[in-house]
Structure formats: structure tokens, C-alpha cells
Amino acid sequence: MSVNLGGGLRLSNPVLTASGTFGYGIEFAPFMKLNAIGGILTKGLSLLPREGNPAPRIVETPSGMLNSIGLANVGVDAFINEKLPKLKKYKTKVIANIFGETISEYTKVARKLESEKGVHALEVNISCPNVKKGGIGFGTDPREAAKVVRAVRKVTKKHMMVKLSPNVTDIKLMAKAVERAGADSISLINTIPGMVVDVNKRRPMLAMKMGGLSGPAIKPIAVRMVYEVSKVVSVPIIGIGGIMTARDALEFIIAGASAVQVGTANFVTPDASVKVVRGIEDYLMEEKIGSIKKLTGSIID
Amino acid sequence: MKNASATILYNKPLTSGYYKLGLGWKNKGVRPGHFVMLRVSGGSDPLLRRALGVYDVLRRGQGIELIYKVVGKGTTILSNMEKGECLDVLGPLGNGFKKLKTPEKLIMVAGGVGLAPFFMLAKEHAKHGAKFLMGLRTKAEAKILGDIKATGIKVLCSTDDGTLGTRGFVTDLLKKEVKKDSIVYACGPMGMLKSVAMVAKEAGACCYVSLEGAMACGIGVCLGCAVKTYGASHKPGDTTYNMVCTDGPVFNSEDILWDELG
């Protein structure tokens, strides 16, 4: 079940938990063995703590949910001082999800994490508006995305995963741009913008009007994007979007992913990620497939 | 705190869309104001769990009893489940109501299913002279008060249509009952809680409210159930967000920025 994602990151199995859906990891210890999964992604970390957006921040949708949390987090320093020490006793890999509103914020966060042995890799979330560029998303412009990735590459020797936003016309261009800029692996997808209207009040349900859609509703879009990206890059791909069960995860792996992240499912079933690991193991046994690597991209198309 | 499968012991309609649900679900340390999250569908629609306040602890912690009203997809599915069926229950969650030093000063105020956290408190504090105020739509709904009345606690009702008790809002009852040294505990719709908080404040009484809010995880990780609160200094500019699921659901009403609630 082990997977080598390159750049010094080897996972005991291909199942990770997605950023923002697993807290700082330790919150799930009462419900599951953290060591049973390949690794955990932290909540997105910024240079300074962030309070996040006004409420309501979430709303349920058919087979999904919208969120506009606003990247609320304790900040990178509090993460290092208060959260990370509690993860040290676990063998599972800790991947810090980072973001910024300027390139220098990204690099400052990455630098602070560089000396932390307990952080095994970075995931760079580029689906963030660039305040210096008038709010244009880093994640929607291949040149801006490449700039962020190159800048973080210069300050980190850790494995650098780059997380793509699906909010683009051609995901392949984004993937190629971040690969060229030095990404060790590419994870996708982040949430898809959406909106729900309260018909009685004739108002948006969310205080921020729009939010990011996640959950089973987005899975086919995510699988399609993983498939497309796998045709044009050579770095490993980590599939994310609506994974509730092992079979969902297997779709991504067969379509081209080397590993997966379980997100919204953690809210529904706190040990969903462990069940995904077990289910993949069973599938490999039943199908007599020797390693997960053989399954990656094995789609007959 | 755990996530475990529970067997339905009973799922009985009470009246007007209200149901009482008994679950075989071993628990320890459940207090009034705690809640649980139920997974009503094995599939993905509805996707998220439903949060319900604990109404009672059964057989010394062998199970729990909940009260719910059918309002949407999740509760409709729940109302169709039968004795012997199983569902996942996560809990106990939240902070719960504080233990009282002066229970004789307690006035509980409930609207609709907001009575859930108060049955255990009524059992405990009926003998101390605590009071229970309930807002209902109409007389037919009064059936849900059976257990609470049986504790012997003083119960006052208001109904929207005047078919039982006083016609009007439960806050009208509170205005008459509340004193400077009262301790008000309230649970119900947001509009009601806001009015209760105002009435208590005018009277100079302390007031704790149990909030409901959209929740995804129930364990403080999604940060979806945020409510804006005053910081420690209580100065206007000093505000922060608290999570209803882990910092609450019970809050001191003075800590909440009521105008910021949806």
C-alpha cells in the first residue's frame, strides 16, 4: 500500500485527509488511529491568525455542502507551538497546507515551517486571491501560480505539493505551469464556487453569498480533472473531491492519482479515511493487484 | 465523546409532527444542554448529520432519549425509521448548561423543540421551585409537555392563537416572571432567544441561551458553526468568533453580538 510521492515524501498508504476538514489532526484521535492513514493535511495556515468570515458560513446542498469559512486558522506560529507538538507521537505524515495574500506571505510561512522536523511536506494552496494584484486569484492564472510555486520552491527542501483550484477553463494549463515551476506533486481539486438562495427570505443563505462546493456532488468533475491532468504531467497526482468510500478513491487512482485526500466525508463519518484505507486493501486483494502503484492510471480508455 | 451505532428502541409520534426517539447508546457524563449528531441516511442525501439536544438519559446511561420535530428531509427520514433499525450517533457534544448554585432562581424558557435540554433540569430542580415557560403554536402541541409537567415543576404556557395559556409570545410571560436575581436558561428559535436575551437584560437578570446553527462536523474542525461574540474585555471593538458546537451551544447572552446573527 505504500506510495512514494517523490521529493522525500513516502506514505504508508495512499490515503490522506484534506485541508480544512480535519482540523489540526489531533481532534480526530478519539475516533480513529491517526497512524492508520498515510498522512494528514492541516487546516490552511497563514502568517497571522485569521478569524474567518461572518456567519452563516455553511449550508447543505444536494449530496454536498457550501462553505465560506474564510480560511480561519490559528496562524503558522501557533500551529508550530501549540498544535504540532501534539502530533509528534504519531507516525502519520504531517503535511502543512499554506496560503497567503501575497507571494512574500507564502514564502514567510514556508520558511517558518522549514526547520520543523514534524512537518513532512507542504501543500501550497494557490486558490487564494492575490491582494497585490487586485484580488485576481493566484490559482486562476498560470503565470501567477507559477510565481508563487517558484518562490516557495526557493525556500523549501521539503516535498512541495501544489493544490489546484478547479475554477479555471483549462486545468491542464495550470498543472503544467506548476509542474514547470517546481511542484513535486499536484493535488486537485479545491472546492467549486456555488450559491444557495433562501426562497422565503429571498436572500443568499451564506453571509458571504457564495461558498465553495464540496462533497459527493463534485466527484465526477474532480475525477475528470485528475484524468486530464494525468495525461499532461509526470509528477504524482493526489485526487480530491467527494471521496466517501474506497470505491470513490479507486476511481481517482484508476483515473491517474497516486494518492487521494478525504475531505467532507470526515464530517459525516469521523473515521471515513480509515475505512477508505481498508476498502482499498480489500480491493487490491480481491483483484490480486500487488501494489497500489500498478493501479494508478490503469484506466482502460 | 464517541461515534457509535445506536439501535432505535422506540420512535413515537407525540403530536403535531413532534417525535420522541429512544436510542440504545451507552453514555457517560451526559448533562443538560449536551447534544448528539445523528446520521439519518447511509447515502449522501442528506449528506450531513442532524444535531439534536439530549432530552433524557435512559436506564443509567444505557441509552438516550431525544425529541425532534419533522421540519425537513433529515427529520422526515428519521420519522420513518422503526424500532430495531440502527443509526450512527456522535456525542455527547457541546458544553451544556452550567451547574446551578441557586436553582430556586432558575427560569427555563423554551420554544418548540427547544424544550429538549430542559427535561433533565426540570427533574432536578422542580423541588427547588424552578419555573418553566413554554411557547407553543397551539393547544394541541401541549402534549409534548407531558413529562415536564409530571416533574411537578411550575409550567406556564403561551400560544400563538391563545388556545392555551396566554396568547402571544413566551417572552411576554418572561417579562412578568423575571426578577433581578433570576437565572434565565433559554432554548428555541433564534428570534425568540434574541427577545429573551433583551428581556433578561432589561430586568438585570443573567441569561444563558442554547444556540442552534448550521453544523457540519459537531467537533470544532470545520469552523462552520461560528457565532460572533465579544472578547474578554467586552469592549465594542473586541470581538471574536466562537464555535457553537464546541464553545457552545450554551452561551452567556451578554457575550453574543445579537445583531450579527442571521
Ligand SMILES: Cc1cc2nc3c(=O)[nH]c(=O)nc-3n(C[C@H](O)[C@H](O)[C@H](O)COP(=O)(O)O)c2cc1C
Ligand atoms: C469546511 C471546509 C474547509 C476547507 N478549508 C480548506 C483550506 O483551509 N485549505 C484548502 O486548501 N482547502 C480547504 N478546503 C477544501 C478541501 O480540502 C477539499 O479540497 C474540498 O473540500 C474537496 O474535497 P471533498 O469533496 O472531499 O470535501 C476546505 C473544505 C471544506 C469543506
Ligand code: FES
Ligand atoms: S460544526 Fe464544525 S466547527 Fe462546529
